Every structure is written in C-alpha cells, then in structure tokens.
Amino acid sequence: MADPTQSLCYGARTTDQLTEAMRLIRKVRGCTDCLLHKGRAQAVFGQGSLSAHTLILGEAPGANEDRYGIPFCGMSGELLRSVLEEIDPEYKQRVFISNTVRCRPPKTRDPFPAEVTKCQSHLEDLVTLLQPGVILAVGRVAGRILASQPRARISRLREESQGVFRFLNVPVMFTFHPAYIRRNPHELGYFKLDVKEAYQYGTTVDQAGHEAKPSEGPSTKEQGEDVGESRSC
Numbered sequence: 696m697a698d699p700t701q702s703l704c705y706g707a708r709t710t711d712q713l714t715e716a717m718r719l720i721r722k723v724r725g726c727t728d729c730l731l732h733k734g735r736a737q738a739v740f741g742q743g744s745l746s747a748h749t750l751i752l753g754e755a756p757g758a759n760e761d762r763y764g765i766p767f768c769g770m771s772g773e774l775l776r777s778v779l780e781e782i783d784p785e786y787k788q789r790v791f792i793s794n795t796v797r798c799r800p801p802k803t804r805d806p807f808p809a810e811v812t813k814c815q816s817h818l819e820d821l822v823t824l825l826q827p828g829v830i831l832a833v834g835r836v837a838g839r840i841l842a843s844q845p846r847a848r849i850s851r852l853r854e855e856s857q858g859v860f861r862f863l864n865v866p867v868m869f870t871f872h873p874a875y876i877r878r879n880p881h882e883l884g885y886f887k888l889d890v891k892e893a894y895q896y897g898t899t900v901d902q903a904g905h906e907a908k909p910s911e912g913p914s915t916k917e918q919g920e921d922v923g924e925s926r927s928c
C-alpha cells in the first residue's frame with residue numbers, strides 16, 4: 696500500500712519549483728473544467744518526488760484514490776509499488792506517480808475522450824513542472840494521449856513504440872495497466888521488464904542532465920520540504 700506518512704510532493708529542486716507545485720495542486724483541486732468534478736470527493740494531483748526522473752502515468756482515480764487523494768493506493772497500486780520497490784528500494788526519491796485524468800469517473804468507468812482532453816492541460820503542467828527523463832504510460836488511456844493515437848492498443852504501443860513518441864519533448868514508454876496484470880498474472884514478467892527499462896532509462900537521463908546542472912544549486916531544507924497533506928491509504 697502507499698505509505699500513509701508520505702506527503703504528496705517532496706524533494707523539490709528549487710524553491711520556485713516548490714512554489715509552482717503548490718500552485719498546481721491548488722489549481723487541480725479547484726478544477727471544474729469537466730463534469731467529473733461533480734462526483735469527486737477530491738481531485739488527485741499525484742504523488743512523488745519533484746526531482747523524479749520517471750513520471751508514471753495511469754488512467755484515473757478509483758474509489759480509494761478519490762477517498763484518500765493519493766494515486767494508485769489500491770490493489771493495482773500495491774502491485775505497481777511492489778515492482779518499483781523490487782527495482783530500487785529508494786524509488787520514491789526518483790518517481791512521480793499521477794493519472795491522465797485527475798477526478799474519479801462514476802463507477803470507475805473509463806474516462807471519456809472529452810474528459811481526457813479537458814484534463815490535458817494539467818498533464819502538461821505536471822510534465823513542465825517535473826521535466827522528467829521519461830514518462831511511462833501504464834495502460835491504454837495514458838498510452839493513447841501520450842502517443843496522440845486515440846485508437847492505439849497498449850500491446851502494440853509497448854511492442855513497437857518504446858521511446859518513439861515524445862510528450863512535450865519527453866520520451867514516452869508504454870506498458871500494461873497493473874489492473875490488467877492482476878487479471879493476467881502470466882504477463883507480470885513483461886510488466887516488470889517494462890517498468891525496469893523505463894526506470895533505468897530515466898536514471899540515465901537524470902545522470903546526464905538534471906543532477907549535473909550547476910544552475911540548480913544545492914538542495915536546501917526549504918527545497919526539500921513537503922507539499923500537500925495526504926491521509927492514510
């Protein structure tokens with residue numbers, strides 16, 4: 696399960712980034728751009744390190760996420776987080792997890808294309824904020840928007856298009872949704888390999904880029920402070 700003591704955002708690179716993260720959290724929480732806001736308990740911004748090299752993007756909050764305000768905090772999240780933990784026990788310092796759509800669709804149905812489109816500006820804001828080395832799309836909803844291919848199958852994207860597409864100039868990789876893996880455990884090995892490949896790619900970009908940039912300066916107490924409260928999940 697998601698760590699109940701973990702704040703939504705931490706590990707900012709700069710004070711400006713921290714300020715911007717706070718602004719974006721407020722913006723997402725107050726968003727009324729589509730009808731999904733009427734049925735939500737809360738909008739789910741995302742959770743993770745603001746210094747993340749890997750942005751993992753799912754579909755939309757489900758019942759648990761809507762209740763607790765944390766992405767992937769149910770059974771699918773347990774699987775995703777256990778795979779990340781296996782790859783790197785310190786993954787929380789290197790990953791940010793969010794969703795294509797920030798509010799729970801009724802009865803946890805797939806988000807409609809119009810809802811995904813309305814939420815795209817929040818996704819663009821997040822990618823601009825984090826400037827990750829790679830985005831890993833988990834499942835078809837994230838895969839389709841990140842590849843700008845509204846009818847693509849995730850199995851085809853993951854087989855043929857790893858790193859081919861870019862979203863705001865960030866390379867995109869693809870894998871199955873962890874809910875699918877739970878229903879089809881024989882695919883777990885592929886899922887683990889995909890997540891590992893994306894994570895390692897993100898590390899490479901990070902080592903070549905972000906951490907080496909002198910302009911970013913040393914991290915300070917203030918930059919490392921947490922943003923946003925989360926409750927137990």
Ligand code: URA
Pocket residue numbers: 753754755756757760765766767768769771772793794
């Ligand atoms: N929880 C999320 O936050 N996103 C998903 O896509 C599924 C479960």
